[in-house]
Amino acid sequence: MSAFTFSFSFGANTNNSADSHASQTQKNDSYQSVSLQQQKPQQKASIFQNDNQDLNEEDEYANLQNNNQKNQKVRTGYANVTKSSEQIGRNTSNMAVKQHKKHQVVDAYFSSKIEELEKTEKEKEMQKMFDNEQVVSRVLQSLSSSKEQEQQMIENYSIKCKEYDNLVHMMNQAKKKVKVCYACNRMFASAEHLRRHEKESQMHKDNEEKLKIAQNILLL
Numbered sequence: 001m002s003a004f005t006f007s008f009s010f011g012a013n014t015n016n017s018a019d020s021h022a023s024q025t026q027k028n029d030s031y032q033s034v035s036l037q038q039q040k041p042q043q044k045a046s047i048f049q050n051d052n053q054d055l056n057e058e059d060e061y062a063n064l065q066n067n068n069q070k071n072q073k074v075r076t077g078y079a080n081v082t083k084s085s086e087q088i089g090r091n092t093s094n095m096a097v098k099q100h101k102k103h104q105v106v107d108a109y110f111s112s113k114i115e116e117l118e119k120t121e122k123e124k125e126m127q128k129m130f131d132n133e134q135v136v137s138r139v140l141q142s143l144s145s146s147k148e149q150e151q152q153m154i155e156n157y158s159i160k161c162k163e164y165d166n167l168v169h170m171m172n173q174a175k176k177k178v179k180v181c182y183a184c185n186r187m188f189a190s191a192e193h194l195r196r197h198e199k200e201s202q203m204h205k206d207n208e209e210k211l212k213i214a215q216n217i218l219l220l
């Protein structure tokens with residue numbers, strides 16, 4: 001009983017599945033054929049034409065030869081380019097050599113000029129040194145001409161120094177006495193003079209007013 005039921009059930013299952021599968025494939029086939037015919041008839045034709053071309057051995061051989069010729073042309077083109085680049089390189093190196101030769105001439109010219117300038121500068125310096133030595137020797141000669149003259153020179157110098165000191169002292173004293181009006185930017189010989197100026201001068205009063213206004217503006 002158990003074996004029969006199993007076979008029956010199995011058979012029933014297979015039958016059912018086979019029917020369903022068949023119906024599905026039929027539906028799918030019909031759908032696919034329609035869709036292919038509708039969508040891509042031209043593409044299919046072109047693919048077939050290509051296949052025919054590839055299959056033709058003579059054409060294939062011709063294609064190969066063509067490709068070889070193309071490759072050869074490319075190779076010769078590269079060779080020409082490399083040759084021309086080598087030529088350019090040679091030309092540039094030649095130009096560089098020529099320029100270097102020209103530069104050598106220019107460098108030689110300028111180096112000689114520089115040497116000349118250095119020489120003249122050295123000569124000038126030597127001349128200056130010589131002049132200074134001459135001046136010193138003249139001074140020494142004048143000093144050592146006679147002891148009396150030397151004494152006189154020293155006395156004159158000391159007198160002049162004293163006069164200068166006196167002048168400086170007087171100037172300092174005068175500066176201490178001098179009074180300044182800062183409103184008018186003027187100096188006065190004494191305090192009395194300044195007081196009179198502040199009392200009587202109209203210009204001073206005007207200047208003081210201007211100063212006050214300026215101070216107020218700055219304070220604001």
Ligand SMILES: [Zn+2]
Pocket residue numbers: 181182183184185197198201203204205207
């Ligand atoms: Zn004043």
